[in-house]
Amino acid sequence: MLHPVAGLIALSAFAFAADVSIKEGIVTAGQAVEVTVSNANEVNEDLYPGAVATNLKIGLFNSNYQYWMCSLTDFIPAKNGTVIVIIPPEMGPSGAYYAISAYGLSNPPPNSVWSGFVVRHVPTQYFFLTNGTGIWTPEDISPLLQGQGLIGLWDADIPCSSYPCAQKCAGKQFPDEHAGDAWTLSSTYLICLKKCDGVKIDYDRIKETEDNKPLATHCGSISTQ
Ligand SMILES: *[C@@H]1O[C@H](CO)[C@@H](O)[C@H](O)[C@H]1NC(C)=O
């Protein structure tokens, strides 16, 4: 688990792009938070020259694994201005683990997961969350989940209110160290995860990754990436 300060240094590497910010340093779970979005239509020009972000998704970034944790909105129109979000109390514990983050997407197909990604906006500073009632589990940082939390490498989208459900699913697959990769079409994790409210899973992407894995993976050895 990295110290939050390491996260702030890592985040500053993304300081070329659009931004989200909040006024408060302390946020109460269950209450409205006003998120200010600027440069809403910006894209990462090096990777997506000429594209325009038409939509945003706002969510939480997590200091435990330095990655997107869960979503607070579905796709919303990419506009400068303010968006109200509510962090569900059950999503996680109180503490300075969270930043609000936003991804920009260009014409994402309805019900797609992360298709159309064009930029990761600069997240807020980590803030202190109060009234969080959730917990961390060891599975949150299992290397078998690719060390990127419960959404894998862009393989799923988990609304924050369903994060505890996803944690339970991860608990069913782990800590059995022979359970194997969580990101296969038939994994215990994925079969369970798809039943959690509002979760979207990118099966095409998972299948593609699975097809491209070394043969040994199909014979039951563990791929850690
Ligand atoms: C959004 O804000 C940025 C930065 O201030 C500005 O460059 C851009 O033109 C604005 N976009 C719109 C659609 O107003």
Ligand SMILES: *[C@@H]1O[C@H](CO)[C@@H](O)[C@H](O)[C@H]1NC(C)=O
């Ligand atoms: C935080 O939780 C406590 C205990 O559940 C509750 O009494 C209090 O009203 C909550 N605070 C806010 C600001 O929602």
